[in-house]
Amino acid sequence: MPVITYRDALGAAIREEMQRDDRVFLMGEEVAVYQGAYKVSKGFLQEFGEMRVVDTPITELGFAGVGVGAAMVGLRPVIEFMTWNFALLALDQVVNVAAKMLYMSGGQFKMPIVFRGPNGAALQLSAQHSQAWESWLAHIPGLKVIAPGTPYDAKGLLKSAIRDDNPVCVLEGEMLYNTKGEVPDEEYLIPIGKADLKREGEHCSIITHGKMVLVALQAADQLAKEGINIDVVDLRTVRPMDVEAISTSVKKTNRAVVLEEGWEFCGVGAQVVDHIQRDCFDYLDAPVLRVHQADTPMPYAKSLEKAAKPDLPKAIAAVRKVMYLD
Amino acid sequence: MPVITYRDALGAAIREEMQRDDRVFLMGEEVAVYQGAYKVSKGFLQEFGEMRVVDTPITELGFAGVGVGAAMVGLRPVIEFMTWNFALLALDQVVNVAAKMLYMSGGQFKMPIVFRGPNGAALQLSAQHSQAWESWLAHIPGLKVIAPGTPYDAKGLLKSAIRDDNPVCVLEGEMLYNTKGEVPDEEYLIPIGKADLKREGEHCSIITHGKMVLVALQAADQLAKEGINIDVVDLRTVRPMDVEAISTSVKKTNRAVVLEEGWEFCGVGAQVVDHIQRDCFDYLDAPVLRVHQADTPMPYAKSLEKAAKPDLPKAIAAVRKVMYLD
Amino acid sequence: MAAKKKSDTQTDGAQNLELLHSMLLQRRFEERCAEAYALGKIGGFCHLYIGQEAVSTGTMSQLRPDDYVITTYRDHGPALARGMTPRSVMAELFGRQDGCARGKGGSMHMFDTNTNFLGGHGIVGGHVPIATGVGFAIKYRGGDQVIACFMGESVVNTGAFHEALNMAGLWKLPCVFIIENNRYGMGTSLERASAITDIYERGAAYNMPRNQCDGQDIFAVRQAVGEAVERARKEQIPTLLEVRTYRFMGHSMSDAVSGTYRPKSELEEQMKRDPITLLRNHMQEASQLTDEQLQQMDVEIKAVVQDAWDFADASPELPQEALYEDVYADTTT
Amino acid sequence: MAAKKKSDTQTDGAQNLELLHSMLLQRRFEERCAEAYALGKIGGFCHLYIGQEAVSTGTMSQLRPDDYVITTYRDHGPALARGMTPRSVMAELFGRQDGCARGKGGSMHMFDTNTNFLGGHGIVGGHVPIATGVGFAIKYRGGDQVIACFMGESVVNTGAFHEALNMAGLWKLPCVFIIENNRYGMGTSLERASAITDIYERGAAYNMPRNQCDGQDIFAVRQAVGEAVERARKEQIPTLLEVRTYRFMGHSMSDAVSGTYRPKSELEEQMKRDPITLLRNHMQEASQLTDEQLQQMDVEIKAVVQDAWDFADASPELPQEALYEDVYADTTT
């Protein structure tokens, strides 16, 4: 199977959907002439022209609203945020309008729109540029939230997101764009709302999504050497969450670690724990542990940034702790 | 002790602090000439003049930023949002600037600012005007978040918030403004970060905050008639959370229900559950249950709105369930 | 009434009767809304449009059925003027099954796919970028429709307005932005909220044709909107139009009609220029309207409004399961 | 070079040497930043100011020590021009203990209480309301300071800019808003982002005095800023000033200097108007500067920058516990 980057997988997904349906267009900062701030839309302007690949002024609130308006009357916008940090300015359109339009209008106006862009920290971008927003977005009924961790999942999920008649927030990652993986040439879709068991093991479950999937897999590999076998549950979609997959895994392993990139307080991990303790109460041999970003703004200094981020050693330590190995 | 409304308790807190410290000022929509959209600042313009009681244009992002700038150079702004729903437009200033200023500047610039206003649903205001934001705000390191449920707590906590050198988000409630309670004439402060055990009982804990405190107390009263005694832990502050108070209560009762106004997914309740299952794992006789708003945008129709909101019957049902009474 | 302009010759007789009918319908309908609110049949926030009817009717009379309309929470008038049925609007206000939005939106959120009525939005300024987006979609599809976007004068201070107008001007989109300048944003007068008071001049920042007109004179509104609509339809050039009008009621049902922020005298002075009276007088002078006709029209309209009330009252409450419907659409694509 | 204006007579001799020194320091400092970035001593986003030094130096030369300054992520130049020490700025870039922000802010977030340098902000447009707030605080305290707020030309399209300027104009605050129009916002040219290109005209929407000047000619900058500062200080009237300049490097270290969005030829044409060369030539013509003096100044400045580098390199890494410091301040009040 061809091996391509996460970046190219995303690009291929959007290109295929734009070729398939001329109601689909891409809009955002630097998506056209500059070929994408992170080059996801390389070559798009040349292929589709400036009506379908639209550079915007730096006005997140404004162009998110433009997407919402276009979606109300039947287009299918893909709105790129240069990063989700800047999307904070646009949340009124995402949360107060896109997420509520179908409901407020009594089912009349669908909102087939995708909001996408890199989420979470890259390297030394410091406090204002290093935040992970999935727990905020997933808090909101009316939104769907996906966080693919591999090129294969990125392409299949993004294509489904573009075909979805609801607003879908796609959380990508600057640190993921260059990662590689197998992606078939044939078209495929991955359903939104289905987790993927990326490793099978009986000793402990790691439940994760997005950028942390790679860390979870590394942890599983390392622990396997010690004879500890991990079930790696990649949620892939944060909302709606595949709770069955979580329960199935935890009822088998009786132990769980929830690994996420963002902050702890009211994070996605807290919601996963809430589900587990309710649905798997009698199966748990130990409290569920969480691994996440330190509860501070992201510092610039390299060493502190490293200390702030969830990583392989922290994930492994949590597994060992939940297994009472140390 | 004098009995006053929650509205007047907030007004008294701000007035006393403005009298005490002339760096404190109130800014927001309709706070001056109109005497406050909900009349919290009644008489302020007349007492303090237009430099300290400032009506703004409808520009949440802009005047939140004005507050941030004023706080950077030594003033102590109290920024009123007509409701927190509109504050969505201002979150870039609250989250990307106020919450991070001290950190980004390496400890140089403090951010003594208060952002306050009604939070959550009132009556039939429908989807865009009926949202509870505590779990979003509490997700952010650098912010403090308080949600007083009684006039006494409202006055004592708001005074502490105004004297705090950090950004404090104050979540009030349109449905709380007219509620009454005892408030002493003498000055007092309530420390941010301390929960209050509002009822003592040995059978089950209800952990809650803000508007739901009254519901929890009603539930405790009703259940007491059946001989079920409830520990009502009023968090009062959502961030930083008084986890000791939660653990103490749950280790005593061995059962807990978390009651909140907002949505379930990644809600404050999820964070409380996460703490309980970790810290009280061996004490729990049943899974912790949660009561919250239905996972939908808020509908306008009266009957549906009622069905969507957490209320007394739902709280009681949850307690009975967690006690395996039905 | 402004001496009739050439462009109004076509608005004589029959057409003026239609305009009058539309304005009177909004007026009578909302008088009953106030009554229903007092009776608790309508809940939540309820912002009446009374006094501004010439803006909605004048504008809609220049639009085609396939054009689009979007406005704020002050939307009963525009909804009716656009042709939404009094029954569906009243049932929505009563929060019933047959409401235009199934009783889920309420007063602030009227929506209707049949008339391309895109709401009914509650966040001040929030709908202006949406209007720009509709203009973008029209251009994207190569259509010749336009979108009329109503907004209160406070909106011109919001960031959303400026971001939206810049894109509409930059991309040349068929949008007509209509500021209903009724002088107050809740309790704050224009002078206390905006650094300039001839706010249509803000169009200059976006190289946008701009204009100002009397919003109580329906012919002036028709004239100004007509020009803007033609420019948008034929040349895809957006316009910023400031229409000077006045709100005869409080900001919402919970706000006193006068007192804190505007004196009774100002209100009374303004009510002398009731847009309905102005049109009526004009028609009577031009002998296009007899007292009998007016009488009869009023009786008919009151009957229509009563019918809407009865219909709404009889419309079923929503079933509990409806709470969980319309959160997500089933995707068919 | 523009023929010297009367108001520049005071900028002769000694003073011009200071201006030249300030600009050259920024240039040499950032040349080494590029080197340090390549060596991995500086990480993250790093936006160089090279080519725009006349704007920072010209502006700062008109400010008092007790005035305030705020800018964007492109902040090394303004920080040095304002008087922050090369050591503290370089140590910040290296992410070390002795950095002005303890190594927690980095390139985009320079802060310094000693010089009233209020940052270093990463969200485009986000710092403009903050500047209005500082202006508000000055007026609140009855002071006669001013705040100079630098921003890129893309900022004039953001909602934050408009909300902030409206309040500054409405409340008459001592703010000087300085647009550094270097023609591009990342890869997007002004014409492709803004419906008008004489963007200082947007001040009209807020009844604000406005002006445009050549940003490569430091005397033109001093002249325009001087007038604005005086107006703000004496009359508390804000100004919107558009300074036309050009960025000689890529948007950030990861962006090619030319290619995708601007041709090499344009860059070369622009580099002929290097603000440092222009001032140097002017001074030499006016025989205010000998080759030896220039030589010596350059040597001294290079030594200062080398010292800053060595200092930063020797400055300790932050201890791990520093991660959890500065999240919350202990309240003393």
Ligand SMILES: Cc1ncc(C[n+]2csc(CCOP(=O)(O)OP(=O)(O)O)c2C)c(N)n1
């Ligand atoms: C962003 C936001 N802030 C505040 C409000 C509360 N609010 C509702 S209407 C209104 C006044 C709007 O005035 P204007 O735009 O002039 O419209 P009018 O009500 O006069 O028709 C305010 C402040 C809101 N809905 N949205």
Ligand SMILES: Cc1ncc(C[n+]2csc(CCOP(=O)(O)OP(=O)(O)O)c2C)c(N)n1
């Ligand atoms: C709200 C927001 N959107 C996008 C970005 C990413 N970004 C950083 S700088 C920049 C270009 C800004 O250009 P301009 O304002 O002209 O300033 P310049 O870089 O030319 O100095 C962009 C798009 C951001 N930092 N903030």
Ligand SMILES: [Mg+2]
């Ligand atoms: Mg108004």
Ligand SMILES: [Mg+2]
């Ligand atoms: Mg620029």
